Amino acid sequence: MTNFIKTGVIGHPISHSKSPLIHNYWIEKYGINGEYKSIDIHPDNLQSGVQKLIDEGYKGFNVTVPHKINIMDLCYEIDDLAKEIGAVNTVTIKDGKLYGTNTDAYGFAQNIKINAPNFDFKKGKAVILGAGGAAKAALYALEKEAVPEIIITNRTKEKADNLAHGIIKSIDWEQKNNAIKGANLIINTTSLGMTGKPNLDIDITKISPHALINDIVYAPLYTDLLKTAKSKNIQIVTGIGMLLYQACRGFELWNGTTPNVTKELEDLALS
Template identity: 40%
Template sequence: MKRAGKQACVIGWPIEHSRSPAIHGYWLDRYRIDGTYTKEAVRPEDVETFLRGLANAGFSGCNVTIPHKEAAFRIADERDASAVAVGAANTLWLEGARLCAANTDTYGYMTYLALQAEDWNRRDAPVSILGAGGAARAIVHGFLEADVGEIRLFNRSAERAATLAADFGPRVKVFPWEQRSRAATESAVLVNTTAVGLKGEGSLDMDFTDFHPDCIVSDIVYVPLETALIRDARRHGLHTVDGLGMLLHQAVPGFEKWFGVRPEVTDELYDKIAADIEGAR
């Protein structure tokens, strides 16, 4: 059943955990837009039918979360450079009858990094990335676009890391997982893109003792807001960037596509979602 006003949603399986409705709902209220943003549980076998039926269901587009990002990329009629680089889409919108796709994780990560550490690239130093999954691909793409000369990739599966490096070219170099502390000491930025630390589980066992004092340590995990990696880096006096800002900023392009207003990520929104995260623990 169609609702009044503009409509968008987030799809996934499961979908109960998504905080996207809280983010977009905040903006709908703030900008007094007649619209809705809902969570839609879509089984993997139903994803193409759902996406092909967006217009008939009254949706302007949707966000896509696990496990549908690769399927959304394949189903889309048009894909922007970010989606092509990552091989997955998290934001879909309609242009006429055509389904368009983007991956806004690159935008979300790089925007928040620049806001929190605007001089992150003032040193001619490599960037080090832990992990080689979809998020790592989005962030590698962002740093390459920012003209970083060398990206050092550390992943438990050397084969997966090698595949990523081959896809992105010679500026991405693979290092053994066991060297993640020693080979990253001179980094301009160290980024954790793995799920280690999510809900406080597991440890990356990074030794920050010899790290360059200007290194920025970033974690895309945002539950908890202060992961063990962030806490350890702060203890060594390093500048840190949490994962919540990436989540908030990656939502901006989609909202603009669906509702016609480019929203602002405010301190109030950050505090609202942070409180929700802390309250759910």
């Protein structure tokens, strides 16, 4: 078929990925002549697996665990955003060459802007819990939004120390209850609170009533952290929007259409 747009997501394992649901929903909604597939590529076969996609005429693909860093070696060009975050999650293929970018920072910021439209990033300090890949994307976004001070804390302190520079300071994991007291924004980027994982043990009773809490975990949608915050009338933003808005960018790049994030899509992604 001519002009059939082939896209997908590579990872290992990949069956859990929500990306095919999201992209195929938009493909149908906008009448795109194309398809978005889950593609399982074992880490030992990354190069040959990606070459196969090039040979099959793929327009691009998303990249998930465990390939977000190793894919960078296969890219012909990586934009500054992905270089700074240190990971590529979206690849476009042109003339057989890979062009890498990262859409997680956009997804993270857009989620808060859309779901808490009156929130002012510039008003005070932000505290990031966790120092993994998602934390790096959040850090990048917060710096772009001109947050005046960022505190990062992680179980493995060294990883937080490595991200500290300028307005970003790292503190011990045991100090997190003190750090969040005066915060304008508190973000959980750890996997704590996910289904099957322990809850995040944090005391939010002394935080500012004007603070915003964002948990980027979306399974469950309402983590214990968010449930507790909600019961105290603290403003919250769930993690599903980050997933949906990061997907928008790839869809735009490959299909030339800016898709909408709707409640119907959100429900589908959570199903």
